[in-house]
Amino acid sequence: MASFSRSSQLSGGQPPSSILFGVDIDTLDNPGWSVKIDLEDTLLENKSFTQIEKDETDQSWLRCRVEDKKFFGCGDPDRLGEILSIFLSWVKTESDWLTVHHESSVEAELRHDREFWSALGDEVELAQCSYPGCDRRRIQHSVFCRSHHFEMMRSKPAPADD
Ligand SMILES: [Zn+2]
Numbered sequence: 001m002a003s004f005s006r007s008s009q010l011s012g013g014q015p016p017s018s019i020l021f022g023v024d025i026d027t028l029d030n031p032g033w034s035v036k037i038d039l040e041d042t043l044l045e046n047k048s049f050t051q052i053e054k055d056e057t058d059q060s061w062l063r064c065r066v067e068d069k070k071f072f073g074c075g076d077p078d079r080l081g082e083i084l085s086i087f088l089s090w091v092k093t094e095s096d097w098l099t100v101h102h103e104s105s106v107e108a109e110l111r112h113d114r115e116f117w118s119a120l121g122d123e124v125e126l127a128q129c130s131y132p133g134c135d136r137r138r139i140q141h142s143v144f145c146r147s148h149h150f151e152m153m154r155s156k157p158a159p160a161d162d
Pocket of ligand 1: 129136144145
């Protein structure tokens with residue numbers, strides 16, 4: 001049994017956090033090797049893997065599959081290297097597979113602004129916006145136009161309409 005931890009990238013002035021990432025290599029009494037690698041929260045967790053089954057003889061066999069966000073490999077006593085190479089060549093198609101994207105606080109605020117803005121909807125009411133000097137019409141359930149409603153609720157200018 002072995003495990004190692006990976007550090008996530010620094011973001012938004014937060015201290016780095018570590019997630020235990022399980023890699024288990026055990027022996028089988030067949031005899032043989034068993035390898036289990038946890039893929040959860042990595043870029044590989046939803047990546048497709050074509051199952052491999054090489055059952056040449058009772059003494060010469062190897063199987064690899066991905067199931068429930070885990071890589072499982074097993075094989076006869078001479079195949080540990082081959083199992084790990086199969087895993088690594090699959091991994092290498094995602095060069096930054098250990099990188100987890102963490103949203104920074106600035107990115108999160110921008111996303112909330114955009115979500116709020118699009119939820120406001122179009123200016124559909126016939127009455128004019130109550131903001132002094134504004135001649136735009138009101139959005140539903142508000143006395144303001146879309147931009148002024150956003151400004152009132154978020155205390156900052158509305159994002160550019162796109
Ligand atoms: Zn307005």
